[in-house]
Amino acid sequence: MQKLFDEVGFLDKRCYEEFALSEDILMEHAADGMADYIRAKFSKNSTVLVVCGSGNNGADGLALSRLLYKDYEVEIFIVKEATSEMAKLQNKRAHAIHVKRTIYLNEYDLIVDAIFGTGFKGSLDVESKSVLQTLNKLHGYKIACDIPSGLQINGECDADSFRADTTLTMGALKKSLFNDSAKEFVGDIEVLDLGVTRDIYEVDSHWHLLDEEDLKLPYRSKKDTHKGTYGHLAIACGEKIGASTLSAKAALRFGAGLVSLVGERNVKLPNAIMHSLKLPNNTTALALGMGLGSAFSEKELEAFLTNKLPLIADADIFSMPILEQLLQRKNVVFTPHPKEFISLLKFIGLADINIVELQQQRFKYVELFCKNYPHIVLLLKGANVIIGHSESFYINSHGTSVLAKGGSGDVLSGLVGALLAQGYTPLNAALNASLTHTKLAKNYTGADFSLTPDDLIAGIGNL
Secondary structure: OEEEEOOOHHHHHHHHHHHOOOHHHHHHHHHHHHHHHHHHHOOOOOEEEEEEOOOHHHHHHHHHHHHHEOOEEEEEEEOOOOOOHHHHHHHHHHHHOOOEEOOOOOOOOEEEEEOOOOOOOOOOOHHHHHHHHHHHHOOOEEEEEOOOOOEOOOOOEOOOOOOOOEEEEEOOEEHHHHOHHHHHHHOEEEEEOOOOOHHHHOOOOOEEEOOHHHOOOOOOOOOOOOHHHHOEEEEEOOOOHHHHHHHHHHHHHOOOOEEEEEOOOOOOOOOOOEEEOOOOOOOOEEEEOOOOOOOOOHHHHHHHOOOOOOEEEOHHHHHOOOHHHHOOOOOEEEOOOHHHHHHHHHHOOOOOOOHHHHHHOHHHHHHHHHHHOOOEEEEEOOOOEEEEEOOEEEEEOOOOHHHOOOOHHHHHHHHHHHHHHOOOOHHHHHHHHHHHHHHHHHHOOOOOOOOOHHHHHHHHHHO
């Protein structure tokens, strides 16, 4: 698990004040880190274009060009002349050893974007947009210095932002690199040290990036057990029976000792999944919403909730009046996709927005919801999943496009429900279910368009 920050200017300042490191020293370490990465990946005499802006991001690029000069065929393209003091100094240093400038954007083995850093706000100007459009059409390997130009601190991303193969970010990870829209632009992400290790450079943060190694699977270490030891998940059997059945199959495969579909629907189920007209007495967790439709009356739904059992709420539930009751309940995990989340925000009067605005500012609206409902665990689906609880937030960036298939969310609900039934806290259930979900997708060996929910469920046995 790694820490995430809105911006790191205050961390740089801490280096100046507490560790006697100057701005120049930090910049030289940043440039040296980029140079080391390039030397490890590209052979000497490769052609390198460093595209520089007028501020300190451009200064990083100028320092890099100096460090690579002579070992590589380096050229500098200046989008705007230096205005920051560090950019002026680094330009002077590069000029002193005769690093070549160019006015042409031709093909190179490597293209380094050092136009805009984390201070970029607003819209790209015409000149910068034109340069970025040209760079994105070139075929060379592309590296973004700190952050792809065009990406803003809140995660908003211009359509013409630099499309990096790798982003070499300085000092610490920035949240903006993990907004959904940024996923098209950041490529692989590596953090470079700035004169001290990350353990020293970083401070505490409310936001974290989940690593695949954070996954804790529900392995069974106790020998004297029976099926009841591992909980009983009761799933509301909705109008679209397939959705709740997928959740049930996933939950059973993920360790729940017993799984029942509850409702008056006449259903044919896999042999290991039970059906009940009412909530079983030994239920340890509930799942509600997947394919729910109009299968239950308001009174029947209320009867389903006359207990304090942990619950996973998904899908249709976010457009139903019973949502008001769920919002007051403890030990709940909400798992909306973006459209469902904007419906939820409108229902509770926090925001009336469209999906575009939500996707541009996912962090803001997750924080807003969790501030107002700190007792609820929120899992907002997307290219990068965000999980929030009170003042703690986590991003799972390991998902792939293979999950963009109907029913994959029902599998996720089953995974969450299985862990709740086995005694995981709502937060730990959400974190580990999400990491399992993305790991199953990564483990899938078929064509990226061919995955089905049953493929995900089958893969649970090989974790």
